[in-house]
Amino acid sequence: MMHPYADAMEQSTPPSETQPPDGDFATGAWAGWGNGDLKEGVYEDGEGEIEGEEEGEDITDEELEENLGRIEGLLGNKNFLSQLEANEKIQQEFLMEFDIYLGMRPPEKMDNAFHFMARKRFPSPFLIRHMLSNHKKRMDDKDDAQRRPLTLSIEKNNEVFITTVLESQYDDADLERILGLKSSDAGNGIHKAIRDGLSPKLTIDLINKVSNKVLKDVDGEGCTPLHRAVEYKRCTEAQLNVVKALLERGDSALDKRNKAGLSIYQYHFSTRPKESSTAAKAFPNPKVRPDRATTSSQPQNPSQLVGGKIGDEMGKKALYEKEDIKKKGEEAHNGFSLDQRPNMGPGPGFRRTPTFKQEDETEYGVPKPLINTNNQANISRKTTSAPQPATTKTQLEILKETPPTASKVTRNSNRKKWSKTTTRKAVKDVPPVSKVFADEIANEVKLQYLRSTFTNDQRNHDTAVEFLYPDNQMKHICFNLLQNYKPMSKKSLTVGSYSRFEFDTALQFVAVGPIAIEKQGEPVASQRQRRDMLTLFEWLKDKKVNNIVKVVVNDHKDPFHSDKAIIDALKQFNIEILDWSKPDLCPETIRAACNDVRELYLSWSGLNGMLLAWGGTDGLANLPNLTDVYLRQISNSESEEWTIEKLNDFEKRLKNTRDWLRAKQKAETLNSQSEDQLTDLPRITVHRPKVQPKVDNQPIADGVGQEQNKQTPIKDHQWLEYMDRFSSGIFTLPPDEEYIKSVPNLPAELRRDVRICLIDDGVDILHKSITERIEDGGRAFGAYTRDEYRGMARPFYNSTTNHGTLMANMMVRVCPFAKIASYRLDTRRGEDNRVHFTAKSAADALEYAIKQDFDIISMSWTVREETGPEEDNTADITRIKNALREATAKKKLVFCSAPDTGDISPDELSSYFPVGSGIQELFRIGAAKADNTPWPQLVKGDEVIQNNKSLKSGSSIATALAAGLAALMIHVVRMAAIRTYELKKENEIEANLIKLISLKTIKSPGTMRKTFDSMTTDKMYVHVWGNFYRKGNELKAADDAEDSKAEKWRIIAELARDIVSSQNTDQ
Template sequence: MVFVAFEPRANQVSVVKVKTSRDENGNYDNQYSDDRRLQKLFQCIYNDLQKNDQFVGRFFQCLEEHDGNTAQKSYTFSDGSSFDLSLALDPKSDDSNILHYLIDRFGQETQDETVMKRFADFVKNIVTHMPGLVRDRLDDGRSPLDEAVLKDGFLEIIRAICEGCMKGIKTPHSGSVSQTIHGPNDGFAQTNSMSLNSVQERIEYDEEGITEPLSWLDVAIPNRDTCLHKAIKMKKDDYIDYLLEQIKAANAVDAILGHYNQDGFTPLHLAVDFKLCYGKQLDIVKKLVNLYPESLTMSRSDSQTSTAKNPKRHLHGRNRNNQNEGAAVEIKGSLSPYRHFLQTRRKKGDAKSTTARGSTRHHGDLQIGEQIEEFLKLSCMRSYGKNRAVLTEMFPRSLGQIHFDLNPRTEVSQKLLDYISKSPIMKFQSYLQYVYIPNLRVVGVTMEELEKKTWWNSLSRKDYVYIFEWLRRSMGVKKILKIVVEDDPKDPHSDEAIEQAVGSFDVEEWDWMKQDLCSDTIFAAAKNVRDLSLYWSGNRALLKNWAAPDGLAKLKKLQTVRIMTPQSRESRERAEKIIEKFRVDLENSWKSHEHCLEPPKVDIQPISSQAHVEKKLSKTEKEEKGRKEKWLKCMDDFSKILRRYLNNLSSNTPSSKQGIKKVAIIDDGVDVDVDGIGMSVMGGETFYDDKGHWPGFYQSAYGHGTLMARQIRSICPKVSLYVAKLNEVWRDGKPQITAKSAAEAIEWAREKGVDIISISWTIEEPEEKDLLKTAVNNALGQNILLFCASNDLGNLSNIPYPAAINPEKIFKIGSATELGLREDKTQKRVDFVVPGSEVTKRLADENDQGFAGPRSGSSIATARCVGLAAVILQCVELFQLHNKDNPRKIERTYENMNSMLGRLVDKDDDHHYLRVWEVFDEAMQKAEVGENHEWNIISMVASMFMGMAK
């Protein structure tokens, strides 16, 4: 074997060849690897450490005297035994090395403080000479550092190992090891740096002669506990604190805090486990999250099988991307730390003791659990609040609404607030990531108790006070991390109204768009604000107020001040001096308060006037004269019959027996407070990302989705709607749907188990085609029916997306004129045409002027065809439910629906116009009149369609 010694003066490395047998005088007559001889040596060291306070100095002095010598000399212990010193530095034996042995022996019984100090000195010296001892592992994978963590009262030993041989991980930056830590609760970003030159470079040679430092990567192997994992499991807070300090200083945060053990757990997963549940658990969780916020996003495997075959093998240069090398991992599901906490709390709650003593402890556990849940939830929102995709993975799907975004509404009514508060799908969390209120008016809302307060008698606006009060009382919101409020510049809310509105929500990010807001108002309304946006009129006196010691400097958690400035009338040089003076004055005022945080960053942003971009529907959806023709009248008449039947049925029959279909509307949202649409909405999600804001699905950006919902409900009165709000980007002055949001929406609809997906829009070949293709094919794979609008831009030969992904399995719908002909601008390559050239009104209030006029085109045709398909499926399922003896079962497939819709097409019609009266009118005319008249019509309709299915 080879080991390395250091010449203390020359600072050079010497390679010492170790003899493997004793000499002719009898001192080395046995093989050095004989475990009994090695254990005897270890026993001698242990005995002398306990009895001889001169032992450590003598032992290592002797070792240094022999460094570099080819002739080996022995060391004589107090019992007269002599051994070759190099045997003590053998990295491994059959059972354990010297560190394993001594840690185990000293840990078996309580030791004198002096003895433990002597032991710590010995450990520090020996790992300095031979760092390889630290990464040597027992058969079960434990290193000496792991062993030390498992023992009580071994903090000094852990310290000796870390200080003796552990070093940082070098970064690409020269001259320093640094890390910027953005802790969600540190209050500011901290940079920790240490010079590489200040770290003693201890180098070892392995059998191949390769040199490398011993880092934290060397004591962490794939799919096994690190020493930090073990310390957390053992609830050893002092060990955890010290290890985190060392890991942080060594730039090894990512390597250790991002490490998965054999159960698929990171250290944070272990720390949040509700089964631990002890007093200081929250402190440990906070330290882990503050040091490494990224761990909040790291999912664990519910089922993981490790096949690491050699727990003692050395891992050089390992990183998180290859830490599963040598292991087979089977993943059945994943849980973020927050979701893992909820799962373990639920399991412990199910198994809790019912005894009085157990109940008392359980009450304490619940308090700790509530604190941990609050911290985790807020940390997730603070660190990843602008990334909806990440938040979705971190939070459980049943969490409910975590933001309230009223954009682009211009009015809020009591009807809307009542719908949201009573809707089972609009459950709000007590903590909201943000609230966005555009410049709007509140109408028809009264709150008697609130209006009796003395401050209410002021003349200022109080619209937004109603909204925030409703959030507090009706929705149970306790905290709002971020507010974005567009106040009316001509009629803004008073400072007092603002304080009353948001004062109880402990806002951390403030963006209330009112000019020259007083710092006292901000302090009263949000004293813990961290990120502050202010709107400045140019009044220099106000700027001085903000920079004064009793101004913004009172906000002790403030990190960023963002000042929106108008076009200055001063020269550029003078304006820059004014702003610079503000920065300096604010910094001086901040320092006068002796806050623990650094002065806040000041960001100056000029306010530029931007031309208002009118958002409106496609030009092809224009107003056109006409009348309700035969198609619409036919479906309207049948819809009334179906509604009457289902209303009579619903009083005694569960909804599952009514054949109610689930339809996803993937569009720009739906106004749930219009025409009773909200009663049909059973689920909703927004995929609209406006720079970290997500306007809710419960309002339509342009009224398009609302119109589609009304068309579907007018034909199929009993339908469960699932609304997905799409994202858009503006190109050439027009909104364009993003393929990514469409893919996410289709995937969401599939997971909701919908029967039909309505896509009343088209896009040309998108950049993110693969995402959209995967989502569409996944939906088709579950026999979900997809109806897509054709292109209204003319008779193009290419099929637009998303229908182009699988045109043989997706229904492509075109718009027809009153005469049943395909409209001139409707694409030729369509499957069916349905009336789309129909005058329709805005579905919001009559006096709403914020919406472009009536609609026409393939989008309306698609919605009507979706409603028709839902009616067909519902009639067929009702027939099958009420005729169980009938062996004929019709599955929901593209082929069956295509055949049933084909029943409505005249064989000589090249336009494929759906002549609905061929079935529905015929059934209404021929059905037997009597007590079961409605059912007779429905069953006749079902029979005619089932006759066409395969």
């Protein structure tokens, strides 16, 4: 006859075995099942023994295996489980019968009770709690797939099991240890929870139980749990909370890159669907987990998941087939398919056979236990070592004799068939993946990294750029005008140099000095109503900026910005840190401008009235996210004792007001019976002024003066006069944008201007002589070290000493057609009191530059190798040398200057970089003033500028002029090649025609060096009064020709042929 609990045990018993009438545990339903190989022996020393007990010493493997089989059978009976949770007497009887076996380590290849319940859809919370209190060591047992019970429950998405463990008194240290264990390439328990689709709430609960060490661990592909959490296919509304939990628990994972070299932010975008993708794959319900062995991060098509519907019938079919294959795979684990397996009972021989899924019936939901199950010490284990038959039937036995009311699952009907109806239901439960949620998740990751740059010494603007962008796709993440003390026009923002800036939607910081923005055609604002910052922030909003982590505005001088201007400027952004230095900033203004601010820097005049306003019921305590207030005292008319007393009162008042608001909020939430979770107001810390008040009227100290605010006059020189004459002669000729568009079939390389990377101390892009030639491709390397500006980058669009501005001016003067990208280096003042660049920033800049599409790299400076105990930059010098080799291998034209130290020995030269690197392909330029110098080329530079201070030197000027000259020659050849295409002669075979190959030729270091050599006297001094002087005169004379334009094109073609003539061309 069929065993009455076959459906609950998810197996039918062998026909030859029937249930005895007495239903006793030892001789009833579970007796005599199976004949599997039983290992003889006694379990000792933790193998089968309960810790601290001796009763297990008399239990054999056969007895243990038999009773574990009986336990598994009972735990598969939903009706029994329901009674076990609710009935204290049944609980006691069950433990009297089986407790000793629950605490013993099972025989090899057999699971313990934790494993049984981890697999079941309806485990017993009572039994889980009891075992955690009395047999917690069994949580470390592994099944044959090396899975511990908690890991198995995560894989099976067993929410009841996981919730019970989390709500029990199971030790947090043990929980973290188990969750931190890695299984092959699948990662640790948090990886598994995310990848196997555990509910977001439970996933967050698990995350909150582990340390940062577990969260930064990586799986076989080098991905942290955060990498997996941000995969596009998981980007649902609820997943945002999972990502936030990972970041809040510990964001060290943000410093990890996977094996493909992708940061978490970059990895997220790599998993997004390609725009051209037409794939129609459905994402299975997390309850019906995708194949756990799948490690692909290929995103799903979000259009198929919106509303939880799949329109493509092929998608449905694939889903059915995938689930069916998965089931067959599980069945094959035991060597049989479900339809082929012989009748087997769940006795001792039934080991780790996957159980059948039961129907989705809800009448057997597991109720809460009626008794406290954590105190089971009252049940004596002494009486459980040798269970005796009962003389009267217990409630447990009666229950065993009562057939369950659930529908029976026979061998031929127990497989749950996938129909269109059930499939639609499963897919409907899938939280929709959406680009909206994906954008929110990506933004949260980005903002967390940006805000951490102000607290984590290992992170700053440079590392943030590397975290966010691939090498050739950078956007600006800050805007720094702290050093700008001269007026700027609104036009410079809207149509000038700054208009070309492309910003990220989230900025690390915006920092502005006390600048005035002049508006053409508008009346001058009243001295009492400054609104300059409103213009600036409106411009940023037009640039699609939404979030700004930190805002710094130097507004400490009268006239100040009006409160309304401050509100209008800031209210359109999400701002987290505000440092607007207007004295005694009104708390109402702060709330209206940026209510979500976390940190607040306040300039205090010393008035007690402001402390009263800031600490009152309408003050700073109303800012819901505020955690820190930094006071900056700008005057001190009172005694120190009085000031301290009032600051004490302010802190107490602010705390009391915050506490009152917190209590009021809780009361209102309870009265409203809102289901929304209450977010507690954080505690506010007040940071008092560290020193006596002092008004800081100076810009941020960079180790140098304010020469950047002066436009250095340049003395004309004959060398430059010749180049001026030539450049002006071709200035009116194309190629301009319209001309380029008009030439058909023009190759892309001929469409772009010559590009120079100027590595220096920044460039003032508003300088009238160069503003149109500075491109939006600059970057700063190195950050401020002052605490209030820590992590912020210096601006590449401003110059510390005006050196970079001067170098750019020289290049543009020689070649007005070149585009210049400014790479700003970090500076320090050396023992000689001169400003020097740091080797690290030089290495960073050079490594980044060679990855970009520059034709020329110009470095008008040297850094010296240091090996002393106080400073050792040898590692960065090695990086510089390696980067130079890579640059020349990529056929970049690299120009560097000689140290202006007069006669220098080769040994001493080798300590200066980049010039002393020994790489022959470099263009090493010296100023034409010193005798007996070793430089291959000398360019007139000593008399170009009178004031030879700081970084500015003759060799620096000479290097910039040489780089400009190389750019001009490339431009001339490019013009001639474009003319060939315009005349449609590109396919003609004519020796004198300049074509695309000619441009490629002149860009090669070998050809350019031969061209320079042909222009030098005694292989040393580069002069331009040969071809350029003559052609300049011809171009000037061509202005009076009948067809001036055609004549000038002829002159350009001749010069281009001379530049790439056979004697200068590499074969």
